[in-house]
Amino acid sequence: MAKYMLIMRSTDETSKMYEGVPFEEILETMGRYNDDLINAGVLLAAEGLDQGPGVVVDYEVEPPVVTDGPYGETKELFGGFWILSVASQEEAVEWAKRAPLAGPGSKVEIRRVAEIDEFPQDNEWIKRERAWREAHGQL
Amino acid sequence: MNDPESVRRTVEAVWRIDSARMVGALARYTGDFALAEDVAQEALAEALVSWPRDGVPATPAGWLLAVARRRAIDSFRRNNTRDEKYAQLARDATAGVPAGAPDDLLDPDRVGDDRLALLFIACHPVLSKESQIALTLRVVAGLGSDQIARAFLVPVPTIQARITRAKKTLSAAGVRYGLPSAAERDERVSSVLNVIYLIFTEGANASIGDDLLAADLAIEAIRLANVMAHLDPDRPETYGLLALCELTAARFPARIGPDGEPVLLAEQDRRRWDRSAIRRGMAALAKAESFGQGLGPYGLQAAIAACHAAARSVEETDWDRIVILYEALGRIAPSPIVELNRAVAMSMAYGPQQALPIVDDLVARDVLRGSQLLPSVRGELLIRVGRRDEARQELELAARLTANSRERGVFERKIERLADDQ
Numbered sequence: 371m372a373k374y375m376l377i378m379r380s381t382d383e384t385s386k387m388y389e390g391v392p393f394e395e396i397l398e399t400m401g402r403y404n405d406d407l408i409n410a411g412v413l414l415a416a417e418g419l420d421q422g423p424g425v426v427v428d429y430e431v432e433p434p435v436v437t438d439g440p441y442g443e444t445k446e447l448f449g450g451f452w453i454l455s456v457a458s459q460e461e462a463v464e465w466a467k468r469a470p471l472a473g474p475g476s477k478v479e480i481r482r483v484a485e486i487d488e489f490p491q492d493n494e495w496i497k498r499e500r501a502w503r504e505a506h507g508q509l
Numbered sequence: 510m511n512d513p514e515s516v517r518r519t520v521e522a523v524w525r526i527d528s529a530r531m532v533g534a535l536a537r538y539t540g541d542f543a544l545a546e547d548v549a550q551e552a553l554a555e556a557l558v559s560w561p562r563d564g565v566p567a568t569p570a571g572w573l574l575a576v577a578r579r580r581a582i583d584s585f586r587r588n589n590t591r592d593e594k595y596a597q598l599a600r601d602a603t604a605g606v607p608a609g610a611p612d613d614l615l616d617p618d619r620v621g622d623d624r625l626a627l628l629f630i631a632c633h634p635v636l637s638k639e640s641q642i643a644l645t646l647r648v649v650a651g652l653g654s655d656q657i658a659r660a661f662l663v664p665v666p667t668i669q670a671r672i673t674r675a676k677k678t679l680s681a682a683g684v685r686y687g688l689p690s691a692a693e694r695d696e697r698v699s700s701v702l703n704v705i706y707l708i709f710t711e712g713a714n715a716s717i718g719d720d721l722l723a724a725d726l727a728i729e730a731i732r733l734a735n736v737m738a739h740l741d742p743d744r745p746e747t748y749g750l751l752a753l754c755e756l757t758a759a760r761f762p763a764r765i766g767p768d769g770e771p772v773l774l775a776e777q778d779r780r781r782w783d784r785s786a787i788r789r790g791m792a793a794l795a796k797a798e799s800f801g802q803g804l805g806p807y808g809l810q811a812a813i814a815a816c817h818a819a820a821r822s823v824e825e826t827d828w829d830r831i832v833i834l835y836e837a838l839g840r841i842a843p844s845p846i847v848e849l850n851r852a853v854a855m856s857m858a859y860g861p862q863q864a865l866p867i868v869d870d871l872v873a874r875d876v877l878r879g880s881q882l883l884p885s886v887r888g889e890l891l892i893r894v895g896r897r898d899e900a901r902q903e904l905e906l907a908a909r910l911t912a913n914s915r916e917r918g919v920f921e922r923k924i925e926r927l928a929d930d931q
Contacts, residue, residue, distance in 0.1 A: 371728055408739055409621060410526060411732030455728075460515060461522035464569070468526070503784075 371455050373414065373483035374462035378449040381475030385421070385447075388473075399470040407454065412465065418450035446475070453483065516561040519569070524553055525651035527570040532648050533623025534574065536686035539581050542630055543676035545686070546648060548584065552577035624649065625740040626688040628733070631675075632701040635682045640675035641704045642711075643668050649736070650729050660726050661711065694741065702750050702807065705733045709754045713761075727758055738793075748797035749808025755790030756814035759783045770915045775823045787818045806842040809834055828858035845876040849886055861893040881910040885920065892927065901927050 388396065407413035428435045439445070456462050459482065466478045486503060489496045528549065535545035552573045566572040631644040646652045646660075654672065658665040689697065712726030734751040741747065763781040766772045794815055797808045804812060813834045820826035835851035848871055856864035868887045877883045888903030901924055908920040 371725065406620065409624060409736055411735045456522075457525065458518045458522060460518040461525060464519065464522040464526055501780075 752811035
């Protein structure tokens with residue numbers, strides 16, 4: 371079993387498409403999908419991000435520049451994520467295909483979550499991270 | 510583009526995600542669980558041949574269901590059955606009238622009920638335990654026969670034969686597909702929980718041998734317990750079982766030493782226990798307790814595991830509470846093993862003198878014969894009360910009885926130490 375993160379991405383165009391859809395309906399379709407994930411026993415975590423304005427810290431210059439955003443037609447917004455415990459990348463892909471998402475610019479990126487066991491275990495900082503994960507149930 | 514290995518994993522993934530809803534839909538469509546499972550398997554076999562060649566279809570589940578449905582209709586025709594329902598289906602198919610388009614079969618509102626119905630049919634009391642286990646893993650967990658066979662270290666045909674026999678037994682017993690009523694589920698739930706527990710213990714015991722596939726069985730069992738808790742939520746013992754599995758699995762990272770040797774609870778490095786599994790286990794146990802009906806056998810064992818999980822060391826463990834929990838467990842599910850564990854807890858809480866009578870009683874009743882457990886515990890208690898000769902005899906017996914060479918080494922070292930101290 372491995373952990374995969376399904377990252378929801380969308381653009382302003384996608385958001386526009388959902389403007390007329392009643393919130394109740396969005397809650398229901400997303401709720402059904404989450405229910406499927408729970409029933410299959412694969413869902414580890416999921417969060418959605420507030421769609422209000424955020425800020426961006428840009429490190430290209432020194433000191434970093436803080437701006438409102440990201441905004442604009444071409445900018446992709448990171449809308450939320452699921453973390454699944456599945457047997458393979460293919461299984462993560464199959465789950466992603468079933469997500470109730472649609473429309474222009476709407477995407478899900480799938481990335482494997484690196485496990486702490488993959489880092490050098492004798493490194494002092496990895497040991498500290500492991501201790502924190504153990505104490506907080508994040509392993 | 511159609512990398513065969515990747516396509517095979519895709520087929521496996523689709524099957525894992527959708528097999529329960531497909532078999533459920535087909536069983537509703539045909540009214541025949543065994544046939545539904547057969548044709549679903551045939552569709553899967555066809556996918557393994559044609560997807561690597563033609564590519565993965567746009568809607569894999571729909572594709573599988575359409576193929577399976579066609580196979581079901583072929584089977585009706587072949588059997589030329591006089592059953593009116595079958596005859597009707599066959600006529601519909603001949604006339605080109607879709608008797609329920611495949612996609613209509615996948616009714617999202619039925620998915621949960623279908624999965625639960627399959628769990629109950631796979632664990633049906635007319636089936637043997639090993640058939641129940643194989644069928645549950647295949648139709649509810651969506652594992653292939655080869656995966657189940659690898660996990661149980663038996664040949665693939667053995668698993669296939671078990672599943673075939675199970676389906677025949679269900680047909681012969683006239684078991685109809687459908688979700689049993691709440692009252693029927695009350696009667697049969699213990700069988701379902703028992704199957705999940707057996708799958709878990711198989712995974713828990715086998716993974717000692719560093720067999721990752723077998724260890725995955727423990728994860729499958731936890732998934733099944735979660736499914737059961739989510740779909741049939743008003744049963745305290747389901748949460749008790751879930752808690753027991755989580756709290757036991759939490760110790761997995763610590764129970765195998767660097768050389769692959771099993772590490773006993775008392776010697777485990779507790780920092781390696783999986784804290785998130787403990788947290789989930791504690792939450793499930795609290796849920797089981799919240800029903801206010803008292804804990805069942807799984808819940809009580811979970812409560813004992815929770816005492817260990819909460820303790821930073823053997824010394825800091827609440828042994829008084831463990832004694833009480835074992836007494837309660839002994840009342841509702843009496844067994845020599847429970848008595849023996851109660852004796853160990855008694856010795857930790859109140860000393861070896863208090864524990865010995867329980868163990869002596871087990872010896873007098875001549876139970877647990879052929880197992881090293883009783884002589885090893887009695888030997889340890891006798892050492893602590895200073896009855897060295899008797900202790901040595903018990904440890905020698907334990908060393909003879911154990912099949913595990915590492916454990917034998919532990920007993921032999923204790924015997925040597927007894928001789929050195931004299």
